[in-house]
């Protein structure tokens with residue numbers, strides 16, 4: 001039987017997920033503030049990058065879980081999870097711009113163009129911006145459902161770019177275990193969608209006959 005919480009329970013779970021999603025940020029803030037980090041720049045860059053990727057994957061997992069487990073109420077979490085992905089990616093980028101380049105945009109740009117793994121991360125981040133900006137109901141209405149949906153399918157490109165960025169960074173260190181795991185997770189989450197689309201197409205051609 002599908003799990004079916006009441007609207008009030010869904011709001012409560014949503015509140016809880018919101019607080020939990022802020023825990024890595026608060027922890028990072030506390031560790032930095034209290035001077036407990038040996039290499040703060042590296043730690044902050046890495047943990048914000050990790051959390052951006054986690055939230056991209058969690059956001060991508062909502063639809064498969066919703067459809068396979070018949071948990072339609074999960075749809076209410078998608079926007080929040082996506083925005084947390086953007087939040088951590090923005091912190092990740094800001095750390096790079098601030099501590100690596102002291103807000104010198106020209107220097108940052110040179111670095112983005114010089115190091116391919118940063119070029120890929122930058123592209124992923126830039127593509128996330130229109131998704132964050134159009135995440136409101138008002139923007140959805142303004143764009144129209146179909147166009148909005150097409151735009152938000154950019155996440156199918158952003159997640160693999162995030163993994164490629166991670167992969168490329170770790171390839172230089174010959175340490176591909178974690179990137180391989182995330183490549184597998186993203187591949188499964190995208191392949192499930194291909195299966196859903198193929199299934200829908202097969203059903204519609206069967207009924208048209």
Ligand code: HEM
Pocket residue numbers: 042045046047049050052053056089092093096112118121122123124125128158162163165166169
């Ligand atoms: C959607 C966008 C992005 C995602 C998902 C992402 C994710 C990640 C991940 C998972 C790591 C490795 C963390 C670890 O070692 O545990 C990383 C590292 C890094 N990222 Fe990103 N990233 C993104 C965008 C960017 C952007 C826009 C920049 C800068 C322009 C950037 C610069 C870096 C740098 C410099 C590192 C290496 C840190 C180090 O060597 O310690 N990333 N990123």
